[in-house]
Amino acid sequence: MALLEIKNLHVGVEDEDIKILNGVDLTLDTGDLHAIMGPNGSGKSTLAAVLAGREEYEVLDGEILYDGENLLELEPEERAEAGVFLAFQYPVELPGVSMTNFLKEAVNSVREARGQDELGSADFLQYMRERADMMGLNADLTKRSVNEGFSGGEKKRNEIFQLAMLEPKLAILDETDSGLDIDALKNVADGVNKLRSEDRGFLIITHYQRILDYIVPDHVHVMLDGKIVRTGDKDLALELEEHGYDWVREEAAAAA
């Protein structure tokens, strides 16, 4: 069943005469993992932000259905509660906000939306420990303020850890692999693989093919200038690695 359907999506920036997405079409079934690849500036993060509900972007045309419902009608927090998770390309720091408090509120608001009981402090801490263990996250990080003073790699791992905590239906990873050394990359890939399941879809945005050596996608899309110009299976990623983005660009130009 289609978890996410993006149809002819056109997006610009409010109050400015900028168009970023120029007719994106994409259908993602529950249980599938899609990768979107594309050069810098092609609109990948914008797509992720629009899915998560960032206000500064304006949808000019098209629609997004999530579980068959109009996703664009929901507030960002309602989307989160409905099971949409975004691992940010640049996670922000929340000075003084402890990971425990932050995640307890987050987990409980998502649980409440799903009709589950709130977790009390003891149960929550237990759950957090289990998940940190499962994700191979240094437990010390869970005792600090959210992302404050975390290294680049730690911030990315923390995003995947939060994914594991919140158990979304749709997980969007925006360049979680960028800037990671090989060990951190494997750790993140490991985490994602553990979290793949029949009732969860993944949209993995990446600039490099590298992470797809560890996370095998069901479908690969190439985005260029705000449009998906090619779709294929995992081999497309390898082709892209070999020929570079100029190859798709030429192909796209020839096709037009």
Added chain:
Amino acid sequence: MSTSETEYLKGKASEEYKHGWYTDIESEKAPRGLSEDIVRYISKRKDEPEWLTEWRLKAYRYFKQLIDSGHYPDWAHLDYERPDFENMRYFAAPNGQAQYESLDDVPDEILETFERLGIPLEEQKALTGVAVDAVMDSVSVATTFKEKLREKGVIFKSFGEAAKDHPELVRQHLGSVVPYTDNLYAALNSAVFSDGSFVYVPEGVTCPMELSTYFRINEAGTGQFERTLIVTEPGAYVSYLEGCTAPMRKENQLHAAVVELVAHEDSEIKYSTIQNWYPGDEDGNGGIYNLVTKRGICKGDNSKISWTQLETGSAVTQKYPSVILAGDNSVGEFYSVAFTKGHQQADTGTKMQHIGKNTKSTIISKGISADVADNSYRGLVKVSANADGARNFSQCDSMLLGPDCGAHTYPYIESNNPTAQIEHEATTSKVGDDQMFYCHQRGLGEEEALKLIVNGFCQEVLQELPMEFAVEAKELLDIELEGSVG
């Protein structure tokens, strides 16, 4: 800042003050206005010794002289009408009683008042580990756990009782840190001070529980002028907390307290305040003028005084809890959160006076403003010529919640010793759209997100509060941030 956030913040000033009710109890009040007769009346009602009456009168004469010569302290970044000293009452005793012998004598209405404020005065109901002195208007109505403290030799009494039971101790220290000549309000307080607490911790004793005084203004048209004096002998330790609320009233009421701390060698005083006086309504009418003088002296070597304050209430707050670092190696700390919204104004900070050698001070100030409120930090770090090796670290952070509020920082440094190391950092921030969005993406609504971020901003200060009160402080901040978000 997103529009929805601005909308949301606008709604906050109008939200109701939780402690704004009034207890209907008969009260014996002094006639309005101030004179030598009024000062004598107060002293007599409190059955005070002659020396104290004389001291009050001296203070009164000094006050009068300041007023007559136009010495009014209006240098702070504050805009408010001068209190009408002639039209105020300087003494109100609920139930006409200036003192209660025991809890059994305290009328039910008063017990209920405090119970409603979350301060039960019956020991079996009380928070374990906290002894409370409860002051309503000008009178201390009860002090809990006296027995338990007495075993350790700790004195924790209303000021009035202490002046009678321990005249030598009180006389020795009263006005020793804040003389009545200090400023107009210190002079006024010294002349008419009503009640407050006296704490004395003998040599080598660690006070076995938190001590707390809870101040409640109940009567209309009266000022609150409490006086607190805390003395720790060598090697002693005490942690003390004051809390305060008042009913909602259309007119402004004056609160002019004086707090004096004396720490002898190797002793430590930790003084925390959760100030939640009525701030006035959404149009800026009414509310308490909180004009307070607080100062401590680290008299002995290796002594330490630490001020922690959470200031959320009052229409106008002007206070600078300070430390005179006289003993060598003594330590002064000031941790402050001042939250202003609606039409509230706060001008607060500290003075750290380094006199002894290798003295050290730390200042962490967090100011938060919303709506059209104004919030200033004003601090002085002064290093005397003999204070070799003095060190200070100051950090003053302001957070603006909206486009129409103000934050100001006035750090003053006077160093007369080249070996002093003084560091000052200041930041002003807004709650970032990115931060809010990050929280929303994790399922947190507008209000929850803002509470988390503001609490995080204050964390460094809140963690200094005694555990028993940290929760209360967090809740208070949350209530302050609560609005009518749809």
